[in-house]
Amino acid sequence: MNSDLNPTSSASLASSASPAFVVGLDAGGTRTRAVLADLDDGRPRGEGTAGPGNALTVPGPELADHLAEALAHAVPEPLRGRVVAVAGGFAGAGHQGQGADEPGRVRARTALSAALARLGVTAATVGVHSDIETTFATAPGHPADGLVLVAGTGAVAARIAARTPAATSGGDGWLLGDDGSGFWMGRAAVRAALRAADGRGAPTALVLAVGRELGLPPGVLPPEGYGVTDTVRWSAALRTAYRAHLLPAVMDRPPVRLADHAPLVVRAAEDKDAVAAEILAEAARRLAGTVTALGPRPGEPLVVTGGLLAPHGPLLTPLTERLAHLALTVTPVSDGSPGAVALARLAHGADR
Amino acid sequence: MNSDLNPTSSASLASSASPAFVVGLDAGGTRTRAVLADLDDGRPRGEGTAGPGNALTVPGPELADHLAEALAHAVPEPLRGRVVAVAGGFAGAGHQGQGADEPGRVRARTALSAALARLGVTAATVGVHSDIETTFATAPGHPADGLVLVAGTGAVAARIAARTPAATSGGDGWLLGDDGSGFWMGRAAVRAALRAADGRGAPTALVLAVGRELGLPPGVLPPEGYGVTDTVRWSAALRTAYRAHLLPAVMDRPPVRLADHAPLVVRAAEDKDAVAAEILAEAARRLAGTVTALGPRPGEPLVVTGGLLAPHGPLLTPLTERLAHLALTVTPVSDGSPGAVALARLAHGADR
Numbered sequence: 001m002n003s004d005l006n007p008t009s010s011a012s013l014a015s016s017a018s019p020a021f022v023v024g025l026d027a028g029g030t031r032t033r034a035v036l037a038d039l040d041d042g043r044p045r046g047e048g049t050a051g052p053g054n055a056l057t058v059p060g061p062e063l064a065d066h067l068a069e070a071l072a073h074a075v076p077e078p079l080r081g082r083v084v085a086v087a088g089g090f091a092g093a094g095h096q097g098q099g100a101d102e103p104g105r106v107r108a109r110t111a112l113s114a115a116l117a118r119l120g121v122t123a124a125t126v127g128v129h130s131d132i133e134t135t136f137a138t139a140p141g142h143p144a145d146g147l148v149l150v151a152g153t154g155a156v157a158a159r160i161a162a163r164t165p166a167a168t169s170g171g172d173g174w175l176l177g178d179d180g181s182g183f184w185m186g187r188a189a190v191r192a193a194l195r196a197a198d199g200r201g202a203p204t205a206l207v208l209a210v211g212r213e214l215g216l217p218p219g220v221l222p223p224e225g226y227g228v229t230d231t232v233r234w235s236a237a238l239r240t241a242y243r244a245h246l247l248p249a250v251m252d253r254p255p256v257r258l259a260d261h262a263p264l265v266v267r268a269a270e271d272k273d274a275v276a277a278e279i280l281a282e283a284a285r286r287l288a289g290t291v292t293a294l295g296p297r298p299g300e301p302l303v304v305t306g307g308l309l310a311p312h313g314p315l316l317t318p319l320t321e322r323l324a325h326l327a328l329t330v331t332p333v334s335d336g337s338p339g340a341v342a343l344a345r346l347a348h349g350a351d352r
Numbered sequence: 353m354n355s356d357l358n359p360t361s362s363a364s365l366a367s368s369a370s371p372a373f374v375v376g377l378d379a380g381g382t383r384t385r386a387v388l389a390d391l392d393d394g395r396p397r398g399e400g401t402a403g404p405g406n407a408l409t410v411p412g413p414e415l416a417d418h419l420a421e422a423l424a425h426a427v428p429e430p431l432r433g434r435v436v437a438v439a440g441g442f443a444g445a446g447h448q449g450q451g452a453d454e455p456g457r458v459r460a461r462t463a464l465s466a467a468l469a470r471l472g473v474t475a476a477t478v479g480v481h482s483d484i485e486t487t488f489a490t491a492p493g494h495p496a497d498g499l500v501l502v503a504g505t506g507a508v509a510a511r512i513a514a515r516t517p518a519a520t521s522g523g524d525g526w527l528l529g530d531d532g533s534g535f536w537m538g539r540a541a542v543r544a545a546l547r548a549a550d551g552r553g554a555p556t557a558l559v560l561a562v563g564r565e566l567g568l569p570p571g572v573l574p575p576e577g578y579g580v581t582d583t584v585r586w587s588a589a590l591r592t593a594y595r596a597h598l599l600p601a602v603m604d605r606p607p608v609r610l611a612d613h614a615p616l617v618v619r620a621a622e623d624k625d626a627v628a629a630e631i632l633a634e635a636a637r638r639l640a641g642t643v644t645a646l647g648p649r650p651g652e653p654l655v656v657t658g659g660l661l662a663p664h665g666p667l668l669t670p671l672t673e674r675l676a677h678l679a680l681t682v683t684p685v686s687d688g689s690p691g692a693v694a695l696a697r698l699a700h701g702a703d704r
Contacts, residue, residue, distance in 0.1 A: 167550075167588065168550065168592075168595075169550040169551060169552060170550065170552070172543075172546050172599060173599060175539075175602065175603065175607055175610075176542055176543055176546060176599070176602060177543060177546060187527075187528065190528055191524070191528055191529060194524050194529060198519075198520065198521040198522065198645055199521060199645035199647070200521060200522070200641055200642065200644075200645040236519065240519070240520075243520075243524075247524060247525060250527065250528060251525065251527065255527055289552055290552065292552075293550055293551035293552040294551070
């Protein structure tokens with residue numbers, strides 16, 4: 001029967017009889033995700049998730065465990081010998097101007113090798129990337145050059161040239177910047193509540209929302225409807241008590257927990273709260289400024305991700321509107337693992 | 353000879369033979385100051401200083417030691433039996449709406465009693481106040497009602513009614529506010545440097561000043577004159593290296609240390625740096641907003657203090673200009689101890 005087949009069909013048959021696979025990994029601050037895909041067309045064939053994968057903050061042995069767990073779910077045992085390329089995008093694995101000996105990258109490489117060896121995956125090609133690189137690689141057609149903007153708890157933008165970050169903007173951390181991030185929005189919500197309480201700012205529904213989320217005693221909260229209708233008054237005594245409870249409630253938690261309040265801003269803005277709407281608009285303005293600092297060129301691809309900018313993210317529309325004059329091709333993605341799959345396929349010689 | 357004297361002279365003689373004294377204490381975050389003064393006219397007769405006196409952050413026994421040390425220097429041993437009234441203004445001793453059982457006030461009272469007993473000072477009247485109250489009591493003529501604004505590392509304003517804080521504005525701490533404070537200015541300086549480095553902001557001499565103050569390696573600093581003249585360029589590689597060194601240098605220290613950089617802003621603004629001048633102007637704007645929230649009335653006294661607003665403080669003039677339309681009587685003071693002396697005299701029945 002085989003003699004009937006022309007060489008092309010023969011190759012196809014051989015390939016379907018013993019197809020090759022790649023694995024893409026997305027190792028972020030909250031979870032690690034592994035995706036198994038066909039080498040040929042990048043079609044996903046399996047996936048698995050495990051705990052945090054930030055290469056700077058997760059200790060090496062734990063990082064290896066999380067990677068191995070995600071890989072074990074994604075790649076069925078019989079297929080582990082047929083994985084030809086693995087690529088991982090790691091949070092904390094360096095962005096720009098930091099060579100292969102950057103500490104996060106070194107740890108990621110060591111942990112990934114250990115995890116692959118443990119599972120018997122002997123891929124010829126293993127690539128370790130920053131999450132910025134894999135995120136950008138999710139852009140349609142997998143271009144080599146363009147822009148990325150990540151806005152979750154933090155906010156950072158990068159220019160990618162030849163698939164590598166060539167410049168970054170923002171990403172200064174919660175203390176100094178991350179303007180327009182979830183942390184920035186959450187802090188703005190608490191600031192707005194405090195400013196309403198002492199008279200520096202306008203009344204806003206954020207007062208009640210923030211106070212409830214921080215578990216303040218109901219007795220110190222303003223009456224229902226405060227900041228929503230003009231007729232609800234908030235007494236001086238309550239304002240004082242509110243502030244006296246709010247400040248320690250915030251200071252008792254790690255500062256970065258302020259990001260928890262970002263969704264309150266989105267909800268209040270949907271309910272037409274003017275203060276919340278202005279916070280959202282200002283966040284979009286600042287994120288646009290973070291991108292603009294990288295000198296965008298008309299038509300360039302811009303991949304956006306993170307809780308605020310993923311598909312249906314609350315800042316996606318205001319940001320896109322704000323950048324409209326730059327005519328960028330904006331692609332929101334929820335996850336860098338398709339980009340990691342793309343980089344694995346490219347590393348093994350696939351042209352797309 | 354005594355028979356020659358009229359009753360008034362006799363009283364005067366008696367008083368000069370065995371005059372009575374008061375003590376005013378200013379117990380702040382960096383030092384404790386005690387001033388001995390005449391009961392009659394408030395004239396200072398002695399003073400002493402010792403370590404920190406913040407009633408919330410300094411443990412009780414240590415606080416008592418610092419108070420005793422300052423008192424021992426201020427009040428010579430032979431006069432200790434002739435002190436009739438003591439008043440102390442304590443940082444951390446509560447501001448508004450917090451009764452006499454407020455934790456800082458309790459600790460201040462206990463520590464002050466212990467210190468006075470140790471030295472054999474048996475004053476009939478001992479008053480414990482917040483530093484806001486004693487600061488306001490430095491106003492000329494010792495009025496009972498008016499406004500105070502403190503801008504040092506933090507920033508807070510208060511309305512004083514009947515010598516007691518009746519409302520506060522700002523003072524939310526470094527994480528949430530203290531807008532216009534030394535912390536706010538210092539953070540703004542570092543932010544301006546980072547924004548110049550990644551292209552979001554304009555060139556500024558703060559880049560070099562902040563980099564040097566944080567001990568960055570000279571090799572990553574921009575060329576001399578950057579931000580001062582338009583002709584000095586700063587390469588992309590240096591910008592990247594600068595950011596990579598600056599961020600950990602800041603994050604390795606307690607956040608509040610950002611206040612250390614506030615004087616750099618003042619110096620750069622004096623040298624006509626536009627970015628620094630805008631930070632100063634914005635700080636003055638925010639401090640003015642903190643006062644305005646308290647609903648100032650024309651002619652009211654406003655006592656201002658703290659490193660930014662004490663006599664010759666860098667924000668005194670811009671703030672005064674910004675508040676000019678309110679026709680307040682602005683008094684800058686460097687220290688609350690004269691106010692503490694005034695409160696001690698008033699408590700003992702002096703009418704001024």
